[in-house]
Amino acid sequence: MYNMKEWDHVFKLDPNKEITDENLELVCESGTDAVIVGGTDGVTLDGVLHLLARIRRYEVPCILEISNLEAITPGFDFYFVPMIMNSEEKQWMMDLQHQAVKEYGDIMDWEEMLAEGYCVLNPEAKVFTHTQCRLPDSEDTIAYARMAEHMFHLPIFYLEYSGTYGDPELVQEVARELNQTTLFYGGGIRTKQEAEEMKSFADVIVVGNIIYDNLKAALQTVKAAKQ
Ligand SMILES: CC(C)=CCC/C(C)=C/CC/C(C)=C/CC/C(C)=C/CC/C(C)=C/CC/C(C)=C/CC/C(C)=C/COP(=O)(O)OP(=O)(O)O
Ligand SMILES: O=P(O)(O)OC[C@@H](O)CO
Ligand SMILES: [Mg+2]
Numbered sequence: 001m002y003n004m005k006e007w008d009h010v011f012k013l014d015p016n017k018e019i020t021d022e023n024l025e026l027v028c029e030s031g032t033d034a035v036i037v038g039g040t041d042g043v044t045l046d047g048v049l050h051l052l053a054r055i056r057r058y059e060v061p062c063i064l065e066i067s068n069l070e071a072i073t074p075g076f077d078f079y080f081v082p083m084i085m086n087s088e089e090k091q092w093m094m095d096l097q098h099q100a101v102k103e104y105g106d107i108m109d110w111e112e113m114l115a116e117g118y119c120v121l122n123p124e125a126k127v128f129t130h131t132q133c134r135l136p137d138s139e140d141t142i143a144y145a146r147m148a149e150h151m152f153h154l155p156i157f158y159l160e161y162s163g164t165y166g167d168p169e170l171v172q173e174v175a176r177e178l179n180q181t182t183l184f185y186g187g188g189i190r191t192k193q194e195a196e197e198m199k200s201f202a203d204v205i206v207v208g209n210i211i212y213d214n215l216k217a218a219l220q221t222v223k224a225a226k227q
């Protein structure tokens with residue numbers, strides 16, 4: 001399934017974490033719509049290449065969510081480029097992306113690249129500190145969503161609660177604002193019920209850490225998202 005508009009559920013695998021071949025097979029053959037490779041820290045070219053080669057044994061679409069300039073490699077189906085809208089530092093919204101386009105612009109296949117307007121809502125998440133975020137309230141968040149759709153025309157708006165379960169009411173409010181831009185929700189989904197709840201508002205749910213903590217529960221989120 002290479003059309004993101006048809007996705008409901010994706011798994012996010014962290015190149016900085018261990019996963020056995022057996023568990024990786026279960027993830028890739030779970031019926032999820034895609035596997036994203038990404039994480040905040042310890043993302044190296046070696047780690048990314050190793051995981052890519054292992055995921056490529058399966059048919060599932062495979063996406064690199066770019067964390068840093070050093071760990072970009074050809075071979076993925078798509079490249080997701082985070083732009084951190086609630087960062088206080090311009091580099092996380094503009095400058096790193098500018099630097100990468102300067103370096104790779106001549107060889108880039110723009111059809112494979114999708115920019116993600118990120119709004120990071122968990123102040124305890126590594127990515128929140130790493131990208132110098134400011135915690136937005138609901139009004140701020142809705143304004144970011146409107147900017148993502150109407151000012152920047154971004155393909156993806158990503159409500160990122162990495163590590164903790166978010167506020168379903170806010171996800172619902174944001175969902176009401178978006179028509180063209182696809183809403184991704186990620187963070188703290190650990191049960192079927194949570195997957196179902198967030199999927200009832202977001203277009204796509206992202207399931208990450210639970211893969212490493214409780215694979216059986218992680219696998220159950222696929223069916224829940226697709227009901
Ligand atoms: C060579 C070749 C074929 C190239 C392909 C062409 C191509 C697509 C080039 C790229 C073009 C481009 C514009 C690239 C952008 C480069 C870049 C460095 C952008 C900056 C991205 C950014 C803002 C990163 C910081 C935020 C971050 C780390 C996001 C990662 C996603 C995320 C939030 C992960 C969450 O991690 P988490 O699971 O929470 O971590 P823990 O569980 O460990 O806590
Ligand atoms: O790891 P969790 O908390 O499931 O979050 C998923 C994803 O949004 C992280 O970028
Ligand atoms: Mg993670």
